[in-house]
Amino acid sequence: MGAGEGADPVTSILCVERLTKTFYGVVALRDVTLSVGPGELVGVIGPNGSGKTTLFDCVTGYLRPDRGRVWYRGREITGLPPHWVALTGIARTFQTVRIFPRLTVLEHLLLAVQESQGDGIVARALRTPVTRRLEADARARAAEVLQLVRLQGLESRPATHLSYGQRKLLVLGMALMARPTLVLLDEPLAGINPVVAEALVEVIRALHRDGLTVVLVEHNLRAVMDTCQRVVVLDSGRLIADGPPEEVRRNPDVLEAYFGR
Amino acid sequence: MTARPVSAGRPDAARRAGSPRAAVAAALLAAGLLAPVVLGTPYLRHILTIGMLNAALALSFDLLAGHLGYVSLAHPAFFGVGAYTAALLNTRWGLPVGPTFLAALGGGALLALATSAPFFRLSELSFAIGTLGLSLVVQAVANNWVELTGGPMCVTGVGYPAPGFLARLGPPQVGAYYVAFALAVAVAALYAALTTGRVGRVLAAVQGDEVLASAFGVNPLRYKVVGFAVSAAVAAAAGAFYAHYTTVICPDDLSPLLTLNLLVMVFVGGLGSLRGVLVGTALFTTLTEAARFAEAVSQLVYGLVLLAVVLFAPDGLEAILRRWARGRGQTP
Numbered sequence: 259m260g261a262g263e264g265a266d267p268v269t270s271i272l273c274v275e276r277l278t279k280t281f282y283g284v285v286a287l288r289d290v291t292l293s294v295g296p297g298e299l300v301g302v303i304g305p306n307g308s309g310k311t312t313l314f315d316c317v318t319g320y321l322r323p324d325r326g327r328v329w330y331r332g333r334e335i336t337g338l339p340p341h342w343v344a345l346t347g348i349a350r351t352f353q354t355v356r357i358f359p360r361l362t363v364l365e366h367l368l369l370a371v372q373e374s375q376g377d378g379i380v381a382r383a384l385r386t387p388v389t390r391r392l393e394a395d396a397r398a399r400a401a402e403v404l405q406l407v408r409l410q411g412l413e414s415r416p417a418t419h420l421s422y423g424q425r426k427l428l429v430l431g432m433a434l435m436a437r438p439t440l441v442l443l444d445e446p447l448a449g450i451n452p453v454v455a456e457a458l459v460e461v462i463r464a465l466h467r468d469g470l471t472v473v474l475v476e477h478n479l480r481a482v483m484d485t486c487q488r489v490v491v492l493d494s495g496r497l498i499a500d501g502p503p504e505e506v507r508r509n510p511d512v513l514e515a516y517f518g519r
Numbered sequence: 520m521t522a523r524p525v526s527a528g529r530p531d532a533a534r535r536a537g538s539p540r541a542a543v544a545a546a547l548l549a550a551g552l553l554a555p556v557v558l559g560t561p562y563l564r565h566i567l568t569i570g571m572l573n574a575a576l577a578l579s580f581d582l583l584a585g586h587l588g589y590v591s592l593a594h595p596a597f598f599g600v601g602a603y604t605a606a607l608l609n610t611r612w613g614l615p616v617g618p619t620f621l622a623a624l625g626g627g628a629l630l631a632l633a634t635s636a637p638f639f640r641l642s643e644l645s646f647a648i649g650t651l652g653l654s655l656v657v658q659a660v661a662n663n664w665v666e667l668t669g670g671p672m673c674v675t676g677v678g679y680p681a682p683g684f685l686a687r688l689g690p691p692q693v694g695a696y697y698v699a700f701a702l703a704v705a706v707a708a709l710y711a712a713l714t715t716g717r718v719g720r721v722l723a724a725v726q727g728d729e730v731l732a733s734a735f736g737v738n739p740l741r742y743k744v745v746g747f748a749v750s751a752a753v754a755a756a757a758g759a760f761y762a763h764y765t766t767v768i769c770p771d772d773l774s775p776l777l778t779l780n781l782l783v784m785v786f787v788g789g790l791g792s793l794r795g796v797l798v799g800t801a802l803f804t805t806l807t808e809a810a811r812f813a814e815a816v817s818q819l820v821y822g823l824v825l826l827a828v829v830l831f832a833p834d835g836l837e838a839i840l841r842r843w844a845r846g847r848g849q850t851p
Contacts (some may be wrong), residue, residue, distance in 0.1 A: 284638055318734065320730070338736060339733070340730075341734040341736050344733065349734070355726070356728050356731040357731070358724045358727035358728055358732075360726070361723055361724065368717075369609060369720050369721065369732070370722070370735045371735075373735060373736030377717070379718055379745055380717045383712040384712070385712075385716065389717060432735065435735075436736075
């Protein structure tokens with residue numbers, strides 16, 4: 259496990275094998291193979307256009323890879339639609355902060371968990387006892403998550419009233435609502451002030467301590483090097499390095515990708 | 520559109536605000552039940568009945584337009600399928616009034632389910648065009664499949680909707696009114712159940728950002744198809760009522776003009792709001808009736824009202840009501 263070569267679909271949480279994706283002839287991912295073990299905190303870095311987001315999109319079903327396979331906890335999930343992937347226990351965030359314009363902060367959190375609670379449309383419309391109990395569970399969980407992402411007191415605000423940094427915290431909170439096993443964070447630190455960034459890094463560290471598996475795409479190299487025990491580097495769709503931060507920092511291929519020859 | 524909480528049972532402030540709402544609902548119900556007794560003339564009862572029919576149609580239209588962002592121009596098609604299903608089953612095969620409503624409901628829902636797969640592949644704009652196509656096709660079938668529908672000769676002699684104990688309430692229009700009233704109340708309850716709480720939250724999410732919603736396990740297509748089918752089933756039930764109530768159904772009753780009327784009711788009242796749609800429906804029904812007395816100026820008045828709404832309440836009358844309620848709340 260860890261910085262190993264090759265794919266191990268059985269014991270890993272997430273396993274990606276020889277993933278390839280091209281857009282009209284432009285290679286976005288080429289033969290990317292990667293295993294993430296339980297409880298790991300892995301940073302994915304790389305220059306713009308190196309395929310980081312494409313990797314997330316192929317894992318979570320938003321894009322269908324041309325070739326290669328994706329496993330999650332020993333089950334193949336290649337080509338499943340996004341909502342199925344989400345229900346297997348993979349949570350993700352998006353690079354551009356997306357929110358629902360008509361929902362409050364609390365409603366965002368409740369929405370993020372309710373589809374995994376399994377009550378159907380009819381039960382919900384009729385407000386059956388089961389649905390009411392699940393809603394109460396969701397609200398209890400939301401209170402915990404609000405604390406965790408430091409948005410207490412803002413729950414009845416429309417999410418459109420939040421600052422950019424607060425939206426990023428909200429989105430992270432949504433990802434945690436359903437107690438996922440694996441969280442994929444796409445540039446959680448981009449574009450926010452250092453204070454909120456520090457808070458976010460703290461939250462991510464706390465999640466890691468609690469045993470959650472986290473994969474983090476990030477432009478902020480220092481944050482990745484400081485936070486992750488393992489760093490994966492993509493360049494032009496190829497995986498060029500995979501290992502502990504100190505090792506990756508000295509890797510000549512990485513230096514070349516970032517600074518040129 | 521402004522952010523608007525959709526959850527039912529929100530804590531404290533919102534819950535307290537719920538009790539006057541319940542009082543208003545109870546008052547409306549009582550008024551609806553007593554109306555035909557108080558309003559003695561058949562003409563006023565007729566207007567009330569049409570108002571109830573309009574309310575059911577407008578709410579079903581708004582379920583899709585106001586809460587999922589899809590403006591369906593296929594309402595005349597579902598209305599027509601319901602009307603012809605009920606009329607033909609009743610006149611040709613002797614199915615009693617009542618079961619005809621269930622058959623109409625099923626017919627509308629089936630047509631919606633069958634057409635939803637291609638329709639929801641389209642963007643919101645193309646969806647409107649696609650559904651317009653469906654309404655034209657259904658009208659063309661009603662016009663041209665003469666062996667089944669009678670074509671322009673219409674289906675006549677459809678049973679009047681005052682069956683059983685309703686017939687003993689007094690004049691038949693009273694029974695018919697109560698059927699329309701029950702339909703409107705049921706549709707309003709259905710609308711409220713689907714646009715608040717856990718379902719309403721999902722609809723708001725799907726309308727707001729499908730991509731984000733699906734990252735949390737929401738299957739957007741499932742909710743859109745359910746919304747479309749429910750909307751269609753209600754339109755079909757309304758069509759069945761219309762066929763029974765007028766005892767005649769003709770291809771002209773399926774004209775795209777119906778959609779135009781619904782658009783006016785919903786957009787003048789307030790897209791996506793139960794109260795707004797009901798206010799819009801009441802205004803539309805009253806104005807179109809009032810216009811009958813002043814045929815010469817009716818188009819002018821109609822145009823002026825629309826113009827006034829667009830100028831002074833572009834988000835519908837509901838936005839004004841809300842601003843008013845807020846202002847009142849701030850100065851106690």
